[in-house]
Amino acid sequence: xxxxxxxxxxxxxxxxxxxxxxxxxxxxxxxxxxxxxxxxxxxxxxxxxxxxxxxxxxxxxxxxxxxxxxxxxxxxxxxxxxxxxxxxxxxxxxxxxxxxxxxxxxxxxxxxxxxxxxxxxxxxxxxxxxxxxxxxxxxxxxxxxxxxxxxxxxxxxxxxxxxxxxxxxxxxxxxxxxxxxxxxxxxxxxxxxxxxxxxxxxxxxxxxxxxxxxxxxxxxxxxxxxxxxxxxxxxxxxxxxxxxxxxxxxxxxxxxxxxxxxxxxxxxxxxxxxxxxxxxxxxxxxxxxxxxxxxxxxxxxxxxxxxxxxxxxxxxxxxxxxxxxxxxxxxxxxxxxxxxxxxxxxxxxxxxxxxxxxxxxxxxxxxxxxxxxxxxxxxxxxxxxxxxxxxxxxxxxxxxxxxxxxxxxxxxxxxxxxxxxxxxxxxxxxxxxxxxxxxxxxxxxxxx
Numbered sequence: 226x227x228x229x230x231x232x233x234x235x236x237x238x239x240x241x242x243x244x245x246x247x248x249x250x251x252x253x254x255x256x257x258x259x260x261x262x263x264x265x266x267x268x269x270x271x272x273x274x275x276x277x278x279x280x281x282x283x284x285x286x287x288x289x290x291x292x293x294x295x296x297x298x299x300x301x302x303x304x305x306x307x308x309x310x311x312x313x314x315x316x317x318x319x320x321x322x323x324x325x326x327x328x329x330x331x332x333x334x335x336x337x338x339x340x341x342x343x344x345x346x347x348x349x350x351x352x353x354x355x356x357x358x359x360x361x362x363x364x365x366x367x368x369x370x371x372x373x374x375x376x377x378x379x380x381x382x383x384x385x386x387x388x389x390x391x392x393x394x395x396x397x398x399x400x401x402x403x404x405x406x407x408x409x410x411x412x413x414x415x416x417x418x419x420x421x422x423x424x425x426x427x428x429x430x431x432x433x434x435x436x437x438x439x440x441x442x443x444x445x446x447x448x449x450x451x452x453x454x455x456x457x458x459x460x461x462x463x464x465x466x467x468x469x470x471x472x473x474x475x476x477x478x479x480x481x482x483x484x485x486x487x488x489x490x491x492x493x494x495x496x497x498x499x500x501x502x503x504x505x506x507x508x509x510x511x512x513x514x515x516x517x518x519x520x521x522x523x524x525x526x527x528x529x530x531x532x533x534x535x536x537x538x539x540x541x542x543x544x545x546x547x548x549x550x551x552x553x554x555x556x557x558x559x560x561x562x563x564x565x566x567x568x569x570x571x572x573x574x575x576x577x578x579x580x581x582x583x584x585x586x587x588x589x590x591x592x593x594x595x596x597x598x599x600x601x602x603x604x605x606x607x608x609x610x611x612x613x614x615x616x617x618x619x620x621x622x623x624x625x626x627x628x629x630x631x632x633x634x635x636x637x638x639x640x641x642x643x644x645x646x647x648x649x650x651x652x653x654x655x656x657x658x659x660x661x662x663x664x665x666x667x668x669x670x671x672x673x
Contacts, residue, residue, distance in 0.1 A: 259290075259460045263470040265386070279465070286468040291386075291461045306448050311391055314443045315414065318422065319365075325439065327424040331639040336437065338422060339365040342395050342410050346641070358642060362435055363395025363410040378449050381413060381438070383425075386461070388415040389450045390438070401433030402610040402644070403568070410435040416445040416452060429544045432559070432566075528654070532668050538650055540636030547636045547648060551668070555603045555618050555648050557638065570618040570638075570646050571603025575667070578602040582665055588619070590666045596659040598623035599666040609644030618646040624656040 276292040319339030327334040335343040345359035378389045390413040398408030413436065415425075420440030427437045444450040464470055530536035537550040545557045558567045581602035582589055588600045598621050606616030627633055635651040662668050 259462060261288075261462055261464070261471040262386075264464045264468075280462070282472045282474060284473050286472050287465040288462040288468060288472070289465055291463075308446060311444065311447050311450060314446055315391055315393075315441075317443050318414075318441055323422070325422040325424050327427060331641075334362075334424065334427060334437075336412070336422070336424060336439065337365075338439075339393065341365060342398075342412070342435075342437065348641075358640075360399040360408065362408045363398040365393070365395055381415070383415075383438075386452050388452050390415045391444055391450060398433075403432050405610070406433065408433045408435070410437055413438045414441050414444060415439070416441070416450050418442050418445050431544055528658070531654070532658075538634050538636065538652070540634050540650075541638070545638070547638060549620060549636070549648065549650055555620055556606075568616070569606045570616050570648065571606040571620075573601075573603055574605060577604040578667070579665060588666075590659075590662055590664065593660045596624075596662075598655075599659055599662050601666055606644075611643050614644070616644045616646070618648050620648045620650065622655045622659070623649065623651045624659055625651040625653060626656060627653050 277289055278292065279287060279289050281287045321338065324335050324337040326336075332344050332346055335341075335345065337343075341364045342362040343359055344362055345357055348356045348358075379392070380387050381390055382388070393412040393414065395410045395412060396407065398410070400406070401408055411430075415438060417423075417440035420442045423440045425438045425440050427435065430436050469476075527536060531538075531551055534550045534553040537548050539546060539548045541547040541557075545559055547555070547557050549555045552573050554572050555570045556567055557570060558565055578601060581604075588602075590596055590599050601620045601622070602617070603620055604615065604617045606618065608614070609616055625635070631653045633652060634654075635649075637649045639647045639649070641647060658668060
């Protein structure tokens with residue numbers, strides 16, 4: 226028995242001596258494995274209807290472990306249930322008049338259960354009535370489930386926990402300008418004893434088709450919708466109180482096992498790192514931070530390629546990704562098996578940018594030394610089906626200091642008005658450039 230097996234064996238033994246019930250780590254008929262999903266935002270103690278135990282390592286690291294339920298116990302719980310159906314339980318929520326909200330950086334999402342899902346942004350100007358930009362992502366349509374469906378309940382794995390869900394399809398929302406089809410959303414309701422309809426997750430699965438996960442206590446009364454641990458004998462141990470995802474001693478044991486099973490070649494000689502003064506920021510990828518300073522050839526080449534449009538910045542999460550090529554275009558795109566879908570948000574036109582600055586003087590750069598970002602106006606994008614006009618986008622290049630990841634890029638898109646966007650791009654690579662832009666925010670023939 227090697228050290229890793231011994232550690233896992235002792236871990237299982239500590240659980241078996243702490244918890245009663247029908248779990249036996251020494252049984253020969255079943256195999257068990259321990260997984261470490263990390264900390265959970267979901268209240269495991271109140272959500273998971275199974276045996277649990279809190280364990281602590283010699284390093285004072287605490288974990289709450291979910292022990293597998295026997296198949297006989299699980300089947301007995303279902304067969305003995307004669308309460309309300311899932312439809313009847315969910316009707317409790319659908320007949321209420323309250324709505325749930327999710328507030329993000331620009332959009333607010335309003336879910337009135339069983340009725341509608343709305344996405345909106347409210348602009349308030351002093352002395353004027355609030356302006357509301359809104360889209361309905363679907364209207365309520367509750368599909369009644371028959372008894373035969375109870376054995377085919379779908380599962381969604383969240384943070385290592387298997388969550389059965391009750392699905393509601395909201396359809397016939399505001400027409401999508403890209404597909405000319407009504408927006409639609411799948412609402413997945415999952416059991417959470419303390420849940421009051423909170424929106425746990427929201428994402429765009431494809432163009433104008435969305436998915437939202439909602440926490441509710443009403444489903445917890447039905448055994449089919451209580452979260453279940455995997456039936457394959459998986460023991461999930463979630464970190465508590467800031468403990469690492471996996472115990473420190475276990476990680477050491479794993480490294481020891483790998484070390485003893487593989488030969489260790491002689492380490493290659495390492496170059497002597499250059500000494501970088503404390504007052505010089507590093508802007509190379511992490512693997513080069515100890516060996517290169519800000520004036521490296523690679524950094525200069527990257528900046529030159531960015532300003533000539535040869536090096537484009539890409540990013541974004543979800544269905545759409547974003548690409549910005551300085552002095553050329555800003556666009557969004559999606560790749561799938563059918564190829565790439567591209568929407569041009571705006572093209573660079575200096576005359577249009579200067580006219581935009583004249584009409585929006587507050588967009589001009591601040592004085593040198595106080596600049597945190599610069600704004601550039603890209604116009605003449607693809608025609609918007611709703612307005613009949615070309616799309617436009619304000620590109621905001623913002624300096625964000627990140628010495629650990631000096632070439633990281635964060636990209637997000639907002640739509641303050643229909644087909645008029647703001648593309649925010651945050652990165653450390655802009656920090657040395659902002660003060661070199663002219664009074665119009667344009668970078669011209671910068672010597673890097």
